[in-house]
Amino acid sequence: MPTVNDTYNKARATIGVNGSTIRTWYNKNVANLGVSSWAWCAATIAYVMASVGDKSTVYRTAWVPTLMSRAKDAGLWHSGKSGIKSGDIVLFDFNVNNVPDHAGIVLAVTGTILTTMEGNASGSSMVRQMTRSSFVQGYVRPKYTSTPTSSAAAKYNLTRLLLTGSRGTDVKTLQSRLMALGYRLPRYGADSIFGNETRTAVINFQRAKKLTVDGIVGKNTAHALGWLYQGK
Numbered sequence: 001m002p003t004v005n006d007t008y009n010k011a012r013a014t015i016g017v018n019g020s021t022i023r024t025w026y027n028k029n030v031a032n033l034g035v036s037s038w039a040w041c042a043a044t045i046a047y048v049m050a051s052v053g054d055k056s057t058v059y060r061t062a063w064v065p066t067l068m069s070r071a072k073d074a075g076l077w078h079s080g081k082s083g084i085k086s087g088d089i090v091l092f093d094f095n096v097n098n099v100p101d102h103a104g105i106v107l108a109v110t111g112t113i114l115t116t117m118e119g120n121a122s123g124s125s126m127v128r129q130m131t132r133s134s135f136v137q138g139y140v141r142p143k144y145t146s147t148p149t150s151s152a153a154a155k156y157n158l159t160r161l162l163l164t165g166s167r168g169t170d171v172k173t174l175q176s177r178l179m180a181l182g183y184r185l186p187r188y189g190a191d192s193i194f195g196n197e198t199r200t201a202v203i204n205f206q207r208a209k210k211l212t213v214d215g216i217v218g219k220n221t222a223h224a225l226g227w228l229y230q231g232k
Contacts, residue, residue, distance in 0.1 A: 001145045002052035004087035010052050011105040011117040017127045038062045041103050044119030064100045071140040081136040093137040100137050108184030160231045162217035166194040
């Protein structure tokens with residue numbers, strides 16, 4: 001089963017993919033649609049989930065109501081958007097008739113605002129990153145493997161300060177940890193480069209933990225992340 005980060009990273013990487021690419025994949029790997037009108041937003045979900053190794057039949061559909069009914073049968077469905085997180089699959093009811101019309105994968109949650117990856121968004125022929133705040137009918141939470149716990153993360157020894165301009169595997173570990181904790185990195189993800197996006201996420205983490213807000217990962221911030229710090 002995938003982790004939240006697996007799905008997040010694949011969803012983000014799918015932004016910009018053409019709808020015809022999704023349809024070709026779906027026809028080859030799931031079923032031949034044989035129709036001119038189809039919900040390729042749902043097929044995009046199938047594409048992403050298959051790509052990260054989730055073999056559940058819940059997502060293998062190009063019809064959004066089927067996605068919802070299968071999720072309900074599997075015990076993965078949550079009504080409304082209370083508790084929604086990055087990696088969840090959100091369903092929208094634009095017609096407000098209790099039948100979902102559209103679906104996407106949540107990349108980030110900021111208050112009541114969702115940042116999503118969506119196929120067939122606003123009539124676009126490309127998968128797009130969108131910002132949504134309304135018409136959420138509910139969401140599906142896949143059966144993800146556990147994200148690192150504090151005790152597991154504590155095995156990681158940080159040997160230097162991480163700050164703007166830092167690069168390397170320890171920066172990538174930091175970025176992955178931040179995303180696992182819900183701090184969004186929508187543009188670059190875990191790219192091993194400590195840029196402005198990573199600094200903003202660190203600052204938000206420090207504020208939430210009531211640490212010194214300087215955008216630098218040193219001893220106290222490392223400990224709050226569950227890491228050992230052996231830097232100078």
